[in-house]
Amino acid sequence: MPRRFVDLSIFLENDVVSDPPAFAPRIQYFTHEHTFEQIAPFFPGLKKEDLPDGEGWAVERVQLSTHNGTHLDAPYHFHSTMDAKSGQKKPAIAIDQVPLEWCFQPGVKLDFRHFADGYVVTAADVEAELKRIDHELKPLEIVVVNTRAGSRYGHDDFVSAGCGMGYEATMYLLERGVRLTGTDAWSWDAPFVHTAQKYAESKDAGLIWEGHKAGRDIGYCHIEKLHNLEALPATGFIVSCFPHKIRGASAGWTRAVAIFDDALLPQPA
Helix, strand or coil: CCCEEEECECCCCCCCCCCCHHHCCEEEEECHHHCHHHHHHHCCCCCHHHCHHHCCCCEEEEECCCCCCCEEECHHHHCCEECHHHCCCEECCCHHHCCHHHHEEEEEEEECCCCCCCCEECHHHHHHHHHHCCCCCCCCCEEEEECHHHHHCCCCCHHHCCCEECHHHHHHHHCCCCCEEEECCCCCCCCHHHHHHHHHHHCCHHHCCCCHHHHHCCCCEEEECECCHHHCCCCCEEEECCCCCCCCCCEEECCCEEEECHHHCCCCC
């Protein structure tokens, strides 16, 4: 079979709901027709009509958070420290320190599209889904979670859609050697609007970001705002998600893709 790629990334674009309004990306486009003024200072005496077809270059100015678009969160995003469970708590690593081998590994897809928006996935849910797909987790496999949010990208309810991964569910993965996970939702955790309702009733701050905060105990990364997970089978693919190298940052943008190529997958003994 020829190598096949499946794009798992959303666009960086204006006017599409991918983040709460205050955190949305802003892209300003300069076309070939309108950039002569940028070029002229480099070449004294140049006239616009001297350029081939009178055209300059195309360029964009982008205002972004490191958490816009499909991005990889580093342990530093979750907490200032990590790996407390090992008894050797240490400073959490930033995105430029994430081991590259975490970012190119066989993938496993868990299908949780049937869970309601705001549902917090448990360890038992993960175990049941792994049993359903007949898969035993191996260290460093990349586990991606297909939620209902994937079908809502571009709609007004995207940020509040989908289930979230709870502390127990996240630790279930990490304790089996997984170090990189992903979701097609806005957050690895349940959408804030749903968690806020639970917090208002219980005043239990431990409910807030509980999946993220698992990184305090075992350091890990996750990808947020994946796309097209519906196109993936449960297993049989490689995930590539190398992050942009931003010194000391909490996250980096990634062009996440699934690669179907038997030659890249571990071979049976």
